[in-house]
Amino acid sequence: MKKETSEYPFDWMLWSSVMSGSKVLDGTRKEYEALLRVIPHFRGVIDLLLSQGETGRLFMRMGAEYLDDIKTVREKGKKLCFGTFVAAKTLFFAFDNVVPVWAEVMTVFASILFRKGTAEYMDYCCEAGFTETSCSAQRGSVGAYLAGLAERPDFLVCGASGICDTNANAVQFMSEYLGIPLFQLTFPSKLTGREIDEYQRRDYRALISFVEEHAGTRLDEGRLKSVLEEHRRQDELINEIHDLARLKPCPMPPIHNLFLYAGKLQMPGRKSFTAVLESMLHDVRKNAEAGRAGTSSGRERARLLMCYIDHYTTDGRFWEWMDANDISLLPTLIFTFFNKGAPYARGREDQTYGIDTSTMDAMLDSLADINAHMPMVKQLRGPYDAAGQWREDLFQMTGLMQPDLTVYLGSMGCRNSYGANKLIERDAERSGLPALLLFADAFDDRVASWEFCQDKISEFMHVRGILS
Amino acid sequence: MIDAMREAATTLENRFVREWKEAGGKVVGYSCTFIPEEILHAAGLLPFRLRGIGTTSLSIGDSYYGAVNCSVPKCILQLAGQGSYGFLDGSIVTNGCDSMRRLDECWRTAGRDYPGTLPGYHGYFAVPHKSVDYSVAFYEEELKRMKEALEGHFGVTVSDRALRASISLYNEGRKALQKLDGLRLRRETAISGEDAMAVLIAAHAMPLDRFIRSLEELTAKLERSPSLSNGKKRLLLMGSASDDLDFIRVIEESGAIVVADTVCYGSRTYGSLVDEQADPLHALSSHYLGNSICPRMLGYYGSRRSFVSGVIEKGAVDGVILQNVRFCDLHGSENSIFERDLEARGIPCMRIEREYGPLSETGRIRMRIDAFMERISQAASTPAV
Numbered sequence: 001m002k003k004e005t006s007e008y009p010f011d012w013m014l015w016s017s018v019m020s021g022s023k024v025l026d027g028t029r030k031e032y033e034a035l036l037r038v039i040p041h042f043r044g045v046i047d048l049l050l051s052q053g054e055t056g057r058l059f060m061r062m063g064a065e066y067l068d069d070i071k072t073v074r075e076k077g078k079k080l081c082f083g084t085f086v087a088a089k090t091l092f093f094a095f096d097n098v099v100p101v102w103a104e105v106m107t108v109f110a111s112i113l114f115r116k117g118t119a120e121y122m123d124y125c126c127e128a129g130f131t132e133t134s135c136s137a138q139r140g141s142v143g144a145y146l147a148g149l150a151e152r153p154d155f156l157v158c159g160a161s162g163i164c165d166t167n168a169n170a171v172q173f174m175s176e177y178l179g180i181p182l183f184q185l186t187f188p189s190k191l192t193g194r195e196i197d198e199y200q201r202r203d204y205r206a207l208i209s210f211v212e213e214h215a216g217t218r219l220d221e222g223r224l225k226s227v228l229e230e231h232r233r234q235d236e237l238i239n240e241i242h243d244l245a246r247l248k249p250c251p252m253p254p255i256h257n258l259f260l261y262a263g264k265l266q267m268p269g270r271k272s273f274t275a276v277l278e279s280m281l282h283d284v285r286k287n288a289e290a291g292r293a294g295t296s297s298g299r300e301r302a303r304l305l306m307c308y309i310d311h312y313t314t315d316g317r318f319w320e321w322m323d324a325n326d327i328s329l330l331p332t333l334i335f336t337f338f339n340k341g342a343p344y345a346r347g348r349e350d351q352t353y354g355i356d357t358s359t360m361d362a363m364l365d366s367l368a369d370i371n372a373h374m375p376m377v378k379q380l381r382g383p384y385d386a387a388g389q390w391r392e393d394l395f396q397m398t399g400l401m402q403p404d405l406t407v408y409l410g411s412m413g414c415r416n417s418y419g420a421n422k423l424i425e426r427d428a429e430r431s432g433l434p435a436l437l438l439f440a441d442a443f444d445d446r447v448a449s450w451e452f453c454q455d456k457i458s459e460f461m462h463v464r465g466i467l468s
Numbered sequence: 469m470i471d472a473m474r475e476a477a478t479t480l481e482n483r484f485v486r487e488w489k490e491a492g493g494k495v496v497g498y499s500c501t502f503i504p505e506e507i508l509h510a511a512g513l514l515p516f517r518l519r520g521i522g523t524t525s526l527s528i529g530d531s532y533y534g535a536v537n538c539s540v541p542k543c544i545l546q547l548a549g550q551g552s553y554g555f556l557d558g559s560i561v562t563n564g565c566d567s568m569r570r571l572d573e574c575w576r577t578a579g580r581d582y583p584g585t586l587p588g589y590h591g592y593f594a595v596p597h598k599s600v601d602y603s604v605a606f607y608e609e610e611l612k613r614m615k616e617a618l619e620g621h622f623g624v625t626v627s628d629r630a631l632r633a634s635i636s637l638y639n640e641g642r643k644a645l646q647k648l649d650g651l652r653l654r655r656e657t658a659i660s661g662e663d664a665m666a667v668l669i670a671a672h673a674m675p676l677d678r679f680i681r682s683l684e685e686l687t688a689k690l691e692r693s694p695s696l697s698n699g700k701k702r703l704l705l706m707g708s709a710s711d712d713l714d715f716i717r718v719i720e721e722s723g724a725i726v727v728a729d730t731v732c733y734g735s736r737t738y739g740s741l742v743d744e745q746a747d748p749l750h751a752l753s754s755h756y757l758g759n760s761i762c763p764r765m766l767g768y769y770g771s772r773r774s775f776v777s778g779v780i781e782k783g784a785v786d787g788v789i790l791q792n793v794r795f796c797d798l799h800g801s802e803n804s805i806f807e808r809d810l811e812a813r814g815i816p817c818m819r820i821e822r823e824y825g826p827l828s829e830t831g832r833i834r835m836r837i838d839a840f841m842e843r844i845s846q847a848a849s850t851p852a853v
Contacts, residue, residue: 129804131821133536134797161597161766165566166797168597172766173801184766188606189563189594195609202602383573383592415795418534419541419570423577439535 001147005120010144011101011151014109015067021046022060041115045316048255048323051296055279059259062272063109073099073151079215082145082153082174084138084167086160087185088371090231090269091208094224098215101153103170105265107140111312111443118143119446128177130170135413136443138170146177155181155214157207162187163377166413183210185371189382191389192350197369204368225357227269228366232355234268235339237277242331243343244284246401249300250328251287255319256280256294258310261335261375293328301326301467304457305403307333307394307424307435308410308417311442313450321454325467330401333393338373344396351378351388384420391427398433404466405434407457411441436460469682469689470663477669477713478521480547481555484674488514494557494622497587499544499571500564501736501762502595504752507611509676510626510634511618516556517672517733519711520544523825528582532574538567538795539824540709545571548585549578558589558621560614565764565798589621597766599757608753615749631748641676642738644683649735651687652727653783656695661705661726662716668734669711696725701844702784705729706776706806707791708799709824718830719789722837727783730776731791736761739775763798772802773809780815787816787844789837793824816844 024032024046032050036043049056073080078097085104092100110118118136121143126132128146130139144150156175160167161184168184175182185203190196212218238260245252259276267273284294293300304327311318322329331344338345338352345352353369356362371377384390394406406428410417421437428435438456440448461467476482485495496508497518505515520543523529528549529542547553563569572592579586593614596603615626645668651657652664667686671679701724705716711733716726729735736759743751760768761775779785788810790803800821807817818840822829 129801129808131792131795131797131800133795134801158766162563162594165764168766169763169797169801172769173805176769176802176805182767184598186597186603186766188596189569189592195606199596199602199606206600382594384570385573412536413797415537415566415797416570418536419567420573421534422532423573426577 001120001124006147006149009151010110010121010141010149011067011070011106014106014113015064015071017042017113018060018067018109019064021049022057022064025050025057042113042315044320045112048316048320052253052255052283055256055259055276055283058272058276058279059263062263062267062276065270065272066105066266067109069099070101070151079154080151081155081157081211082171083157084160084171085265086163086167086374086377087157088268088367088374089265090227090370091211091219091367093269094219094227095211095215095217096220096223097217098211102265103138103141105262107137107443108262108312110140112314112316115314117314117445118443121147122444130173133412134170135164135166136411136441137413138167140443142170142174145174152178153180155183155210157183157185157211159185159187159371159374159377161185162189163381164414164416166415181210181214183207187372187377187381189386191372191378191381191387200372201365201368204371205364208364221360221363224360224363228355228357228363230271230274231269231370234264234274234277235337235355236341237274237281238264238337239339239341239343241277241281241284242336244288245331246343247288248303248402249291249293250303250330251284251292251294252328253283253294254322254327254329255316256284257329257332257335258319261332264335264337293326295323295326295328297326299326300328302405302461303328303330303401303403305330305333305397305401305406306409307406307428308408308421309334309442311409311440311450311453313445317450330403331397333397334375334379336375336393336397338378344393344400348388348396380416384423390420390424394424394428395431398428398431403433405436405461405464407436407438409438409440409442409453411443412447434460434464434466469686470666472682473670473686474663474666474713476673477666477711480519480521480552482673484678485514485516485555488675489555495555496558496560496589496618497553497556498560498562499541499568500562500595501732501759502562502564502756503560503593504611504756505672505676506631506634506638506742506752507615507618507626509637510630511615511622511624513558513618513622514675515672517669518544518553518559519669519733520547520825521711522552523547528578532578533567533570536795537570538565538793540793541568541571541574543825545574545578548575549582551582551585553585553587556587558591558618559587560591560593562593562595564595564762565796567795589618591617596757597764599760599765599768604753604757607757608749611749611753628748632744635742635744635748635751637676637680639741639744641671641680642741644680644687645671645735645738647687648683649728651690653779655697655784657697657702657725657727658690658693658695660696661703661720661729662713664726665711665713665716665729665734671737700725701786701841702727704776704779704783704785704788705731705734705791706788707731707803708793708796709733710791712824714830715833718834719837722834722841724837724841727785728779730761730779732762763802769802769805773806776806776810780810785815787818787840789840790817790819792821794821816840816847
């Protein structure tokens with residue numbers, strides 16, 4: 001790791017960048033333009049976020065609040081829980097002394113904001129003992145923790161066991177390497193059924209006991225109820241946004257896709273995310289009423305469905321490129337949230353979760369059910385063509401959102417999706433949906449540059465006559 | 469008898485399988501040590517551990533799997549697609565790891581593209597990743613469903629009595645293998661690691677009663693045989709799936725003897741016995757899920773380290789080879805933690821990443837092993853300060 005990289009703590013650098021970024025529009029336009037000159041490496045993404053007006057500003061503030069919680073964890077006497085994105089944060093916000101920090105969220109922040117992305121943190125993981133082929137989504141931030149360049153977590157939580165080996169393994173390694181206690185939630189391969197619910201609910205209660213033990217506090221019923229009710233309100237807003245995204249042209253700006261799932265992974269059940277969603281819905285409704293696409297030009301030349309995850313290249317160029325090319329970015333397949341009212345869940349209510357706040361037991365069951373439907377946890381736990389799994393979700397979303405093409409992008413560590421992405425591609429093509437597999441890494445531009453990916457997508461759309 | 473076992477270890481449709489089939493028997497392939505062979509046996513089926521030996525191309529495997537998947541299931545799929553598993557009447561795939569779990573849908577899809585290459589019975593079997601009361605209960609239910617599915621497809625009944633008899637027989641096999649382990653771990657070892665691995669593989673590639681008889685004859689002979697140790701360095705082989713006898717031969721040609729292993733296809737399945745008094749399915753569930761040697765059981769590194777420490781001590785091991793097949797993150801990353809902890813105790817370790825399949829990297833592997841042997845020898849000859 002280069003000296004300059006290890007000069008400042010990783011989490012502090014993110015906090016500093018995002019906190020400053022969230023304030024830039026508090027000044028004058030002239031001050032903002034002057035600031036852009038001194039942040040050459042992420043001026044594009046700041047400009048992109050703030051071009052979304054109030055929604056962008058609220059999103060930045062939410063990110064700043066998230067990172068501020070992490071930065072101030074010790075001075076506020078709280079416990080830091082490190083985990084991965086497949087565990088729902090809702091539970092942790094119901095403890096008043098626990099701050100959850102998720103590996104992939106930190107990796108994405110750093111991938112977008114740092115000039116060289118997270119390459120050095122990823123490589124540090126390999127020096128510490130990870131395989132080079134472990135997933136970059138975790139390595140991008142875990143490296144900083146292994147190197148002692150971030151606040152040491154008090155305990156670790158992972159919800160990827162049975163879903164993604166490399167994800168679960170990253171936290172397992174961290175636990176052994178740093179000597180920090182870990183709880184692994186595990187999931188059966190099937191999604192629905194009484195015995196599945198029972199297993200997941202028991203496992204989740206074991207997680208709560210673990211968190212209580214290491215936080216030194218009991219889960220508070222009143223606080224939990226309040227967080228879950230906020231979560232439910234957020235789900236309602238998400239459902240309405242996703243429902244509007246079905247319109248042609250799609251009124252949802254491409255970057256809103258990130259706002260939605262980043263918020264869901266950062267701040268579920270927190271008011272700052274509700275504010276982002278309310279503002280998003282306002283923007284999307286306004287575009288829908290005007291018959292405009294969500295792109296800056298208001299035009300839609302193609303509708304793209306990312307059938308796994310997005311690309312988190314430096315400076316947010318992925319969303320900027322979509323926008324500049326008038327490509328509507330439909331809700332990314334993995335980042336769908338299967339609550340009972342979700343438009344993509346209609347007719348498949350058995351694959352959804354509900355939120356019941358009537359009793360403590362009902363709330364605990366709701367938490368377990370939310371977690372059982374997290375991104376990847378829902379779609380990649382069993383055979384790709386089993387009920388409620390990857391293929392069914394793709395077809396359901398295709399019917400609903402009417403994409404012109406679908407693109408697969410993952411990471412080099414993704415054994416699970418790589419073991420079925422050729423089958424997904426084939427099924428999509430046979431059903432009439434043009435499908436492109438990108439051999440690249442969403443978090444590591446060194447595998448294939450964003451320019452390479454961009455060229456591939458452009459050429460694919462040209463060859464298949466997709467761009468109108 | 470070792471020749472027969474070597475044949476079983478180095479060919480798929482070996483003579484035991486052929487004889488079984490000629491007698492009208494059915495064979496069911498399975499992918500992972502977490503499938504209780506007892507249930508297959510009690511159903512009158514021959515359990516056969518799926519392997520990827522002898523592949524010379526991955527043209528079929530690569531058509532379904534992605535570039536970043538491990539070559540073990542790819543090789544199995546290759547063999548299946550080219551008809552080498554035509555002798556199977558059934559197949560069961562588990563979520564042993566993420567690459568292996570996808571063998572289920574890749575094989576089913578390949579079965580449509582290459583008609584006749586998917587066995588008549590094919591099942592996906594999910595194994596929990598932790599061993600607690602509710603996961604054991606869950607696994608027991610899954611075993612019950614698997615038993616019923618086998619009964620339905622093959623038109624047989626698996627009675628509790630048959631299951632108990634199978635458990636008893638498999639325990640007998642475990643005891644025989646434990647005895648072999650005892651011989652391997654002796655100071656004066658009379659069996660090479662290469663031959664021992666052939667025995668371990670054969671245990672899951674031929675009818676168990678015949679295997680036990682052969683193994684008992686072999687161990688009786690080994691007890692009278694001269695030592696092969698002859699001052700050779702004693703190694704423990706750990707890590708990913710390894711059923712390539714040539715790989716062990718290359719290690720042993722460097723002046724070592726592999727006296728123990730913890731690899732998949734190796735010594736993972738017989739460390740303890742199944743409870744013969746308890747309800748059979750519950751006993752199987754507790755036993756198989758309680759086996760935490762594979763790092764797919766996340767959170768059990770501590771018990772794996774204790775187990776390995778015991779083997780090192782009993783076998784007077786001079787060094788440990790920690791190998792992983794490329795893209796096997798579970799073993800690959802845990803190997804580095806093992807390396808840290810074992811080296812801290814003064815036990816030399818060598819970590820190596822390799823490909824599964826025909827030994828295409830002999831030169832590189834030989835060079836690494838030679839260097840490791842040199843290191844161990846120097847450490848042994850350096851007087852303590």
